[in-house]
Amino acid sequence: MSVVVYTEIAKGKVKKSSLEAVNYGSRIAAQLNTTATAIIVGDADVSDLGKAGAKKVLKLKNDKLKDLNGQYLTSAIEQAVAAEGATVIIFPFDFTGKEVAPRLAARLKAGLVAGAVDNPVISGDSFTVKKNVFSGKAVATYVLHSSKKVISLLPNSFPIELKDSAAEVVDFAVNLDAVNSPIKVKEVKKATTELNLPDAELVVSAGRGLKGPENWGMIEELAKELGAATACSRPVADMHWRDHHEHVGQTGVAIRPNLYIAIGISGAIQHLAGVNGSKTIVVINSDKEAPFFKSADYGIVGDAFEVVPKLIAAIKSFKANHN
Amino acid sequence: MKILVCISNVPDTTTKISFVNNDTAFNTAGVQFVINPYDEWYALVRALELKEAQGGNVTIIHVGGADSEATIRKGLAIGADDAVRIDSDPNDAFAAAEQIAAYAKDKGFDLIMAGKETINYNGSMVGAMLAELLNLPFISMATKLDVASNVATIEHDIDGGVEVVECPLPLVLSANKGMAEARIPNMRGIMAARTKPLQVVAAAAADKLTSISNYTLAKGRTDCKFIDPAHPEQLIELLHTEAKAI
Numbered sequence: 348m349s350v351v352v353y354t355e356i357a358k359g360k361v362k363k364s365s366l367e368a369v370n371y372g373s374r375i376a377a378q379l380n381t382t383a384t385a386i387i388v389g390d391a392d393v394s395d396l397g398k399a400g401a402k403k404v405l406k407l408k409n410d411k412l413k414d415l416n417g418q419y420l421t422s423a424i425e426q427a428v429a430a431e432g433a434t435v436i437i438f439p440f441d442f443t444g445k446e447v448a449p450r451l452a453a454r455l456k457a458g459l460v461a462g463a464v465d466n467p468v469i470s471g472d473s474f475t476v477k478k479n480v481f482s483g484k485a486v487a488t489y490v491l492h493s494s495k496k497v498i499s500l501l502p503n504s505f506p507i508e509l510k511d512s513a514a515e516v517v518d519f520a521v522n523l524d525a526v527n528s529p530i531k532v533k534e535v536k537k538a539t540t541e542l543n544l545p546d547a548e549l550v551v552s553a554g555r556g557l558k559g560p561e562n563w564g565m566i567e568e569l570a571k572e573l574g575a576a577t578a579c580s581r582p583v584a585d586m587h588w589r590d591h592h593e594h595v596g597q598t599g600v601a602i603r604p605n606l607y608i609a610i611g612i613s614g615a616i617q618h619l620a621g622v623n624g625s626k627t628i629v630v631i632n633s634d635k636e637a638p639f640f641k642s643a644d645y646g647i648v649g650d651a652f653e654v655v656p657k658l659i660a661a662i663k664s665f666k667a668n669h670n
Numbered sequence: 671m672k673i674l675v676c677i678s679n680v681p682d683t684t685t686k687i688s689f690v691n692n693d694t695a696f697n698t699a700g701v702q703f704v705i706n707p708y709d710e711w712y713a714l715v716r717a718l719e720l721k722e723a724q725g726g727n728v729t730i731i732h733v734g735g736a737d738s739e740a741t742i743r744k745g746l747a748i749g750a751d752d753a754v755r756i757d758s759d760p761n762d763a764f765a766a767a768e769q770i771a772a773y774a775k776d777k778g779f780d781l782i783m784a785g786k787e788t789i790n791y792n793g794s795m796v797g798a799m800l801a802e803l804l805n806l807p808f809i810s811m812a813t814k815l816d817v818a819s820n821v822a823t824i825e826h827d828i829d830g831g832v833e834v835v836e837c838p839l840p841l842v843l844s845a846n847k848g849m850a851e852a853r854i855p856n857m858r859g860i861m862a863a864r865t866k867p868l869q870v871v872a873a874a875a876a877d878k879l880t881s882i883s884n885y886t887l888a889k890g891r892t893d894c895k896f897i898d899p900a901h902p903e904q905l906i907e908l909l910h911t912e913a914k915a916i
Contacts, residue, residue, distance in 0.1 A: 355829075441829060442810070442811065445794040445798070449795040449798035452764065452799070453803055459795060461793040462793065462794075475883065481681075481790055482792060485885050485887050485888055486888060487791075487882045488884050491879065528807055531835060532833055534833070534834040535831060535833050536831050536834070538832075543829065549915070592827075598847045599847065605915050620683065620789070626913075629905065641894070644913065645905055647898075647899050650899075661903035664903070665907075
């Protein structure tokens with residue numbers, strides 16, 4: 348018996364959401380008096396997995412796994428789960444987690460909580476875990492009735508803890524001879540942005556109040572000074588002022604960074620549904636009646652074209668004083 | 671082409687959420703229910719566009735009680751040819767997927783579509799589970815779908831970008847923003863929907879792997895602290911010392 352955690356590599360490093368999942372899985376393993384095993388596809392420095400709490404790392408080996416095809420991955424993870432005798436399987440609630448965790452859960456007839464936000468409460472045979480529902484307006488406690496359990500963890504739910512520990516890293520050959528997926532990858536178009544929006548700790552977002560795409564220079568500069576990702580509201584994406592990958596809200600990307608700065612966004616309920624999990628929200632808007640102020644921690648009523656340049660200057664001097 | 675579109679019955683986005691029975695059940699009193707936007711705007715409308723261009727049939731399927739029939743009729747009014755309601759409590763995603771799989775397994779659907787998630791439980795689960803139960807390929811978060819000579823070309827969102835894939839039918843996909851534009855049913859569609867077939871199917875045996883024991887409302891934010899627009903440096907100070915966000 349162990350806890351298996353599915354992890355991924357991006358840009359040569361273990362992804363942040365994967366490290367969060369390993370932290371999470373190792374806490375669950377401790378509760379169950381067992382250990383956490385991380386599984387990963389591809390070659391990279393995986394020492395962070397040990398630092399995050401994995402006792403063992405299985406490097407899944409099979410040429411069919413290179414595209415992270417969900418049908419192959421499900422079978423590969425199923426084999427690792429069987430070899431480890433795992434009863435709890437953890438995924439990050441990201442693209443792969445959304446595609447593969449339900450497929451694996453259905454195969455194993457394991458209860459799945461998709462997008463958990465808290466550590467499970469385990470007591471005897473009772474196993475419960477909380478997740479956000481109604482687009483973040485409420486939290487539900489899920490009871491898992493099955494002997495095997497799959498949990499995908501909502502990114503940014505916990506800060507990452509890395510310790511001075513190492514995992515045993517072993518290759519794990521996967522047999523996929525019986526699995527043949529008809530899906531063929533023709534092309535991969537990478538987004539041009541440096542920072543992946545759902546992973547970003549800080550996000551600077553702007554809306555129609557900016558009046559036109561030519562005015563985004565100051566938004567990008569503010570984001571750059573803060574080390575933040577940029578985002579936008581739905582109308583901005585719909586008018587093609589910004590790429591639709593930047594659209595946060597109910598029908599765009601849901602994010603929960605440490606800090607969300609919304610500039611010239613009124614705060615329609617559909618927008619709030621995608622950002623209300625942010626730890627701290629700052630709203631800058633010229634309309635003091637903008638509904639977003641009711642959901643903000645800090646507000647500035649003012650013209651973005653006057654406030655933002657001053658804010659950039661203030662950040663520059665803050666950085667100069669704190670380095 | 672035979673297309674099956676899974677639709678969920680969800681509270682309208684602007685609904686004020688509350689709970690009853692000691693916070694164990696969602697309070698449906700006075701709530702306006704709609705087709706889950708991802709199921710409707712993207713999956714159903716794209717299915718109808720494909721049918722209009724290439725011929726075929728679009729069936730909508732829903733797992734739920736008789737109280738969701740108004741939502742199903744709206745799907746028919748937008749243009750689906752017929753509808754199936756599986757008379758079962760849809761509270762567990764796996765149980766819902768098992769119900770749909772039990773119905774769909776011998777019907778020969780070429781394409782099974784669902785929204786990328788529901789706006790009430792936000793789980794993103796049923797599409798992938800359905801693909802597993804039917805042993806079909808699954809493409810998640812599709813933003814563009816075309817079908818020619820029985821092969822689908824699909825663009826879908828992946829971590830940090832977009833992937834273009836080809837896959838022969840049959841397959842299951844989940845639809846994301848971009849697949850189609852929302853359609854508003856016209857009077858003719860609404861009239862026609864009244865007489866389109868809506869078949870009610872008894873629930874098949876299904877496993878309930880999870881349940882919800884209680885709900886709590888998310889903590890709202892306390893009063894917004896306003897900062898003088900002439901002195902944004904005060905905001906930076908507060909973000910550093912109070913919110914510890916920078």
